[in-house]
Amino acid sequence: MPADSPVATPDVAVSDAVRAFAFIGDLSMGRPTDHSHRTARLAGWLALASGGQAAEQQAAEAVALLRWSGCTANAAGFDQLLGDDVAGREQMFAQTLRPLSLQEQRAVAPLAEIHCEVSGDIARQLGMGAAVEAGLRQVFERWDGGGQPGQLGGEAVPAVVYQVAIASELEILSQVHGQAEALARVRAAGGSRYPAALATLACSAAADWLAALDEPSPARETVDEADRRVPLALVADVADLKLPWLAGQSRQVAEAAQATARLLGLDEDAAAQLHRAGLLHGIGRAALPNHLWNKAGRLLAGERERLRLMPYWTFRAAGAIQRLKTEAELASHAWEKLDGSGAFRSLSGAALSQAQRVLATAAALVALRSPRPWRLAHDADAAAQLLRGEATRGMFDPAVVEAAIAAAAGARPRAPARAAVTLSGREADVLRRISLGESNKEVARALSISPSTVRTHIESVFRKLECSTRAAATLKAFTLGLL
Incomplete structure (x- = not known):
């Protein structure tokens, strides 16, 4: 493909x-x-x-x-x-x-x-x-x-x-x-x-x-539950709601990892597995408080240790999602670095498989291209330069880094899911910004419109999506392929 x-x-x-x-x-x-x-x-x-x-x-x-x-x-x-x-x-x-x-x-x-x-x-x-x-x-x-x-x-x-x-x-x-x-x-x-x-x-x-709770009990599921399927991206989107600036990021990592794998010649099964792992890679973030993720500046040693547990909790999810154990285990390597400075296992060199290197590189590149509370998003050239610098210092595989950069440069937008709901261009702009946590005033300033106009667009979006909160509108918009 x-x-x-x-x-x-x-x-x-x-x-x-x-x-x-x-x-x-x-x-x-x-x-x-x-x-x-x-x-x-x-x-x-x-x-x-x-x-x-x-x-x-x-x-x-x-x-x-x-x-x-x-x-x-x-x-x-x-x-x-x-x-x-x-x-x-x-x-x-x-x-x-x-x-x-x-x-x-x-x-x-x-x-x-x-x-x-x-x-x-x-x-x-x-x-x-x-x-x-x-x-x-x-x-x-x-x-x-x-x-x-x-x-x-x-x-x-x-x-x-x-x-x-x-x-x-x-x-x-x-x-x-x-x-x-x-x-x-x-x-x-x-x-x-x-x-x-x-x-x-x-x-x-x-x-x-x-007392009976302490006795082992096999998980029960109806035949209907075992047969019915839903998009795994729904789990990713809900996990990403934890931090407004994360909206849609797990999807981006999944697509970047899959595209990188294809450029490197990995077979389609491996590329698809990386896509699923990318969707799961952030679910362990739920275990840690938001203020740690939002903190600007250098973290204290204890705070760094707490953040190192994020991929551990993602790994623990492998025991909860029975049919995705392999993907959840792979997802828990998204923070590993080739020089052993990553988390949570601190693996290095040959201990990291090519798939694990691809996922970690894709996650790092997407993070560089995304805004954070303490910095703006890096543009494509700056992100590529920073990632290449880290590869030079031994943190990432240079070949994987070049493939990830090339995939990002040549990627085409994901075909949106067909949806009964349509948003105007301005409504989509407003929704995209509020999904990242911007206030009405911040959206108005960025789009050069008045706060009252922003409010009108938000009301229209809520009405079309049948939602009354920003979080619900963000989740539904991603589900319908509107963002």
């Missing part, structure tokens, strides 16, 4: 996509990477105990597994609000966070709206069904009407929301505060966060259920 042929969007089984979102969500929330799976089992048991059938059990499990799938979309807001989006949210749901001021409480509401819209959109794109989608769009509602995003309350909230909320609190609080205290807190929240009768039912069986 020629190097400039269109890139086919690789797909993945729905069940593997769900596992990937559960893994990313647990990392984002500072939870152990089995939290969502343990919560899913508890929620399923509670759904059955409260009179549900197999369909209700499956819906409860699915909502629990996807509950945190919107966490990347509001990470920037929580990092600004709490100082650490990962630790802050971990403390919030472990009920160890300091009391929030009234102003801080008000700031949480729009963040919850972002989360619910994105997670609901993910469920729709995964084809999870109306019950699961509705549960995720209302996942932070409360029985007393004091929840988010709609302050619905009572029977207006799907039962699965309450089942998953109780299951999650039982799982988290029993580990943080002990089982007795967890049961006391769940009982106390009955009648406010969730129905009192449901809390009582859960607490009556909780001891047995929590």
Whole structure:
């Protein structure tokens, strides 16, 4: 296949996509990477105990597994609000966070709206069904009407929301505060966060259920989930939402790696595998707080060590995404350097395969060509010069570097997916800039238009994409090939 042929969007089984979102969500929330799976089992048991059938059990499990799938979309807001989006949210749901001021409480509401819209959109794109989608769009509602995003309350909230909320609190609080205290807190929240009768039912069986969680349980999936396929790029796009300036970057790395592999003469299977690995290479970023990625200037030694864990967490995803173990393992080499100065394994020389060298080089070149909070994007010539300099110092393979630069110079735009939605050129310009985190004023200044005109374009984009938040619009635009 020629190097400039269109890139086919690789797909993945729905069940593997769900596992990937559960893994990313647990990392984002500072939870152990089995939290969502343990919560899913508890929620399923509670759904059955409260009179549900197999369909209700499956819906409860699915909502629990996807509950945190919107966490990347509001990470920037929580990092600004709490100082650490990962630790802050971990403390919030472990009920160890300091009391929030009234102003801080008000700031949480729009963040919850972002989360619910994105997670609901993910469920729709995964084809999870109306019950699961509705549960995720209302996942932070409360029985007393004091929840988010709609302050619905009572029977207006799907039962699965309450089942998953109780299951999650039982799982988290029993580990943080002990089982007795967890049961006391769940009982106390009955009648406010969730129905009192449901809390009582859960607490009556909780001891047995929590003990059963420690017994091995094979992952369950329906035949439908195993057969249905969704684009792997959806996982990449959601992971990239964590940092506004990352929007679409995993797609760029995937395409750069594939194009470079083709120029180097790698066979098409190897090139396609590199494309999938490129889509996965950034998912470990969810484990680390946004302020580390946003920091300008020299990092402290401890901060550098924390960032070195990013590819480790990507590697750990290999255990979560069963049919993509090889790709996830390859993806975890995206930060390695030929001289051994990379992360997380510090491999060097012959220990790095050609595919691993290609991925690391592609990731480095895309990063140089992309803006960061502390610098503008380098143009093609400057990026090529910097990358060649690093190759001269032994950090990258010179042959791979030249192939990556050549591929970037000769690449043609990816053929956009056909979509029912169309944006005007100006609407696309505005969306592209807000997807990178620019404010209305910054967009207006860059495009030489007024802030009110920017606002009008944003409203039009939201209306066309049926979204109400920037994160959801960014995700949907990438999914539809509009960006």
